[in-house]
Amino acid sequence: MPAATTDGSSDDLHTRAQQSPLASKRAQQGNTPTEANRKGRFGGFFTLGYKEGFSQWWANVPAAAAEHAVLCYVPYLQKPPTHTQTGSAPPSANGSTISVSDDPNKEAVPIRTDSLTDPYGPRQWNSELVKLTGKNRALNEFSVERLGEAKDQNLVMLHGYGAGLGFFYKNFEGLSRVPGWTIFALDLLGMGRSSRPPFRVHSKDRQKSIAEAEDWFVDALEEWRVKRNIDRFTLLGHSLGGYMAVAYALKYPGHLNKLILASPVGIPEDPYAVNAEMPDPSQSTLANEVSQDQEVTTEHTNSNIPDAAKTTGDNNNFMNARSKGQKPDHKDNDNPTNAPRKPLPKWLTYLWDANISPFSIVRWSGPLGPRFVSGWTSRRFSHLPPDEAQALHTYAYSLFRQRGSGEYALAYILAPGAFARSPLIRRIHGVGRQMISLNGTSTSSVAVAQQQRENGLPLVLMYGENDWMDIGGGYTAEQKINEEKERILQTATAEERSNDRGTAKCLIIKKAGHHVYLDGWEEFNEVMRNEMEDVSQHARRNNMPSKGVCP
Numbered sequence: 001m002p003a004a005t006t007d008g009s010s011d012d013l014h015t016r017a018q019q020s021p022l023a024s025k026r027a028q029q030g031n032t033p034t035e036a037n038r039k040g041r042f043g044g045f046f047t048l049g050y051k052e053g054f055s056q057w058w059a060n061v062p063a064a065a066a067e068h069a070v071l072c073y074v075p076y077l078q079k080p081p082t083h084t085q086t087g088s089a090p091p092s093a094n095g096s097t098i099s100v101s102d103d104p105n106k107e108a109v110p111i112r113t114d115s116l117t118d119p120y121g122p123r124q125w126n127s128e129l130v131k132l133t134g135k136n137r138a139l140n141e142f143s144v145e146r147l148g149e150a151k152d153q154n155l156v157m158l159h160g161y162g163a164g165l166g167f168f169y170k171n172f173e174g175l176s177r178v179p180g181w182t183i184f185a186l187d188l189l190g191m192g193r194s195s196r197p198p199f200r201v202h203s204k205d206r207q208k209s210i211a212e213a214e215d216w217f218v219d220a221l222e223e224w225r226v227k228r229n230i231d232r233f234t235l236l237g238h239s240l241g242g243y244m245a246v247a248y249a250l251k252y253p254g255h256l257n258k259l260i261l262a263s264p265v266g267i268p269e270d271p272y273a274v275n276a277e278m279p280d281p282s283q284s285t286l287a288n289e290v291s292q293d294q295e296v297t298t299e300h301t302n303s304n305i306p307d308a309a310k311t312t313g314d315n316n317n318f319m320n321a322r323s324k325g326q327k328p329d330h331k332d333n334d335n336p337t338n339a340p341r342k343p344l345p346k347w348l349t350y351l352w353d354a355n356i357s358p359f360s361i362v363r364w365s366g367p368l369g370p371r372f373v374s375g376w377t378s379r380r381f382s383h384l385p386p387d388e389a390q391a392l393h394t395y396a397y398s399l400f401r402q403r404g405s406g407e408y409a410l411a412y413i414l415a416p417g418a419f420a421r422s423p424l425i426r427r428i429h430g431v432g433r434q435m436i437s438l439n440g441t442s443t444s445s446v447a448v449a450q451q452q453r454e455n456g457l458p459l460v461l462m463y464g465e466n467d468w469m470d471i472g473g474g475y476t477a478e479q480k481i482n483e484e485k486e487r488i489l490q491t492a493t494a495e496e497r498s499n500d501r502g503t504a505k506c507l508i509i510k511k512a513g514h515h516v517y518l519d520g521w522e523e524f525n526e527v528m529r530n531e532m533e534d535v536s537q538h539a540r541r542n543n544m545p546s547k548g549v550c551p
Contacts, residue, residue: 046371046372046374046375047374047375047378048370048371048373048374048378049371050368050371052370052371053367053368053369053370053371053374054367054370056370056394056397057366057367057369057370058367061394061398062084062087062398063086063087063192063193063395063398063399063402064082064083064084064086064087064193065398066166066391066394066395066397066398066399067082067087067164067165067166067193067395067398068080068082069391069394069395070166070167070169070388070391070392070395071142071166071169071172072391073169073388073391074125074169074172074173075173076113076117076118076119076120076121076173077111077113077125077172077173079111080111080125080127081108081109081110081111081125081126081127082108082127083106083107083108083127083128083129083140084101084106084108085100085101085102085103085106085107085129085138086100086101086129086138086140086193086194086195087193087398087402100129100131100136100138100195107128107129108126108127108128110124110125110126111124111125111126112124112125112147113125120173120176120177121147122146122147122148123144123145123146123147123176124144124145124147125142125143125144125172126141126142126143126144126145127140127141127142127143128141128143129141130224130227130228132189132220132223132224132227133223134197135197136195136196136197137189137195137197137220138194138195139186139187139188139189139194139195139220139221139224140164140165140186140187140192140193140194141165141184141185141186141187141224142165142172142184142185143182143183143184143185144172144173144175144176144182144183145176145182145183146176146179146180146181146182149179149180150180151180151181151182152180152539153178153180153181153182153233153234153257153532153535153536153539154181154182154183154184154230154232154233154234155175155181155182155183155184155233155234155235155236155532156184156185156186156221156233156234156235156236157171157183157184157185157186157236157237157238157241158186158188158221158235158236158237158238158241158242158244158245159185159187159188159191159192159238159239159241160238160239160240160241160242160265160515161191161239161240161265161407161410162191162357162358162359162399162400162407163191163192163238163396163399164187164191164192164193164395164399165185165186165187165192166192166392166395167392167515167517167518168185168517170517170518170521170525171517171521171524171525171528172185174521174522174525174526174528174529175525175528175529175532177529178529178532178533178536179536180536181532181536184228186221186224188217188220188240188241188244188406189216189217189220189405189406190216190405190406190407190409191399191405191406191407192399193399194406196402196403196404196405196406197405198405199216199404199405199406199407199408199409201213201409201412206421207422209412210412210413210421210422212412213409213412213413214244214247214251214409214413215251216406216409217244217247217406217409218244218247218248218251218252221244221248222248222251222252225252225255230255231255232255232256232257233255233256233257234256234257234258234259234260234531234532234535235248235249235256235258235259235260236260236261236262236528237260237261237262237264238262238263238264238515238516238517239262239263239264239265239469239514240265240266240410240413242261242262242263242264242265243264243265243266243413243420243424245259245260245261245264246259246261246264246424246427246428246431249431249432249457250427250430250431250434253432253434253435253436253454254434254436254454256432256457257457257458257535257538257539258457258458258459258460258531258534258535259431259432259457259458259459259460260459260460260462260528260531261459261460261461261462261474262462262516262517262524263462263463263464263467263469263514263515263516264424264461264469264474265414265418265420265469266413266414266419266420266423266424267420267423267424267425267428267470267473267474267476267477268419268423268425268470268472268473268476269419269423269425269426357404357407357408357410358400359400359401359402359404359407360404362397362400362401363400363401363404369397369400369401370393370397373393373396373397373400374393376396377389377392377393377396377397378393380392380515381393383519424477425473425476425477425480428459428477428480428481429480429481429483429484430484431457431459431481432454432455432456432457432459432501432502433453433454433456433484433488433502434453434454435451435452435453435454436451436452436453436454437451437452453488455496455499455500455501455502456485456500456501456502456503457501457502458501458502458503458504458534458535459481459502459503459504459505460504460505460507460531461474461477461478461504461505461506461507462506462507462508462509462516462524462527463506463507463508463509463516464508464509464511464512464513464514464515464516464519464520465508465509465510465511465512466511466512466513467512467513467514467516468513468514469514471506471508474506475506477504477506478504478505478506481502481503481504482503482504484502485500485502485503488500488502501538507527509523509524509527510523512524
């Protein structure tokens with residue numbers, strides 16, 4: 001199959017993404033949105049000038065080309081494979097449908113790196129669109145596999161709200177160094193370069209509506225797993241991806257070896273689930289995702305978190321690391337105090353309840369769209385080299401302006417202020433404790449006599465030490481999970497105790513904010529490699545391959 005590009009040439013993809021008028025001008029003038037030029041003529045919240053914004057809007061870089069440009073920064077991968085079955089055409093004036101192309105010329109040819117050019121190779125890199133059942137349902141996938149060795153473990157990576165798999169570009173190379181592992185990064189259905197079918201919730205019941213919104217994503221992930229013939233895997237989810245990772249573990253038990261949540265959204269029941277005074281919005285609020293400057297975040301050490309708690313975890317001691325509030329009290333979390341909250345702006349509540357996403361505003365704003373997006377990207381990527389920050393800005397804008405789809409699930413999952421309508425703290429203790437059939441399948445239609453309970457699941461929660469997400473929710477989740485394990489093991493047999501794998505720990509990545517995988521990518525990658533090796537060692541001890549025919 002020929003290489004995938006907008007016209008069949010991989011070089012053209014790279015050129016289209018890197019040589020837009022805005023990109024070339026910024027390359028010459030050094031005008032990538034950063035802290036340095038925020039104080040110049042682009043001062044203020046939106047750092048991109050009107051003229052430059054119009055130039056980028058006019059350049060109309062396709063999402064496939066923008067993704068390709070970002071992946072070009074993956075070490076040892078000079079020309080990444082990029083299928084163009086979705087996102088190959090610039091968005092139209094009324095929004096792109098991200099329709100799926102069956103043209104074989106738009107498929108990507110896997111790229112191999114050998115040991116001469118890749119010190120950790122040989123490895124094979126691939127970009128593919130995995131089609132699911134139903135109309136216009138497909139997931140964008142980027143994968144890395146090691147060659148010349150047995151591959152029996154799989155890592156699946158899920159991005160956050162409105163993002164895409166390209167944001168993991170700092171992690172692909174580092175994580176694929178672990179022997180025996182294949183790395184998969186997926187765009188959530190209706191986001192990134194996955195297909196974007198219309199999102200609809202049919203039920204008028206509150207809980208059923210929440211379940212429908214969650215199922216939109218987790219059912220697609222489960223179908224992808226079956227298509228890929230993967231029995232068990234390790235699941236990593238960031239932010240909204242972390243929320244969906246928990247939802248997947250609860251609905252489709254028996255298929256995970258480990259669950260890793262990177263700054264997950266939706267854990268606390270409310271902003272003050274640990275019975276503390278309401279923090280100032282600058283401490284823990286969704287607005288910080290836009291306003292927090294990563295150049296400051298990645299250079300700043302949080303004095304409220306002792307060094308002993310960073311990366312190594314807290315060993316179940318809640319006083320070791322807390323960025324907000326005091327030591328969590330399990331009883332207080334079950335019955336949080338009804339402290340008065342600072343009211344959210346009425347316009348924000350109205351837009352949220354009307355399910356008008358921030359990306360809708362980007363789409364409606366036309367030539368002003370790139371300027372609006374720069375208000376986020378200039379701060380989010382301010383710690384990166386200018387060329388990488390520019391590529392990520394273009395990539396983000398190319399995704400934000402696509403037709404709305406999965407983004408509309410947010411209002412059903414989170415209430416205004418970004419706290420879950422069905423908080424994970426109420427159910428996360430059930431992860432790894434669901435009933436499954438004796439052959440590992442779900443038990444909804446299996447007789448009780450043929451059921452068994454999962455024997456626990458290792459769960460890791462990671463936060464940046466300057467994370468705007470409430471780290472206290474992670475420690476409370478850790479406590480609940482470990483308490484549930486103690487409760488179950490009280491009546492367990494000696495064999496059940498020996499086989500139990502349920503653990504939970506909360507780790508802090510130094511000098512990182514909410515996007516821990518990007519802000520503190522070197523430490524994040526090292527922590528991930530250790531967790532992956534732990535899975536491999538357990539599998540070797542128990543002779544448990546992760547790949548095989550699905551039940």
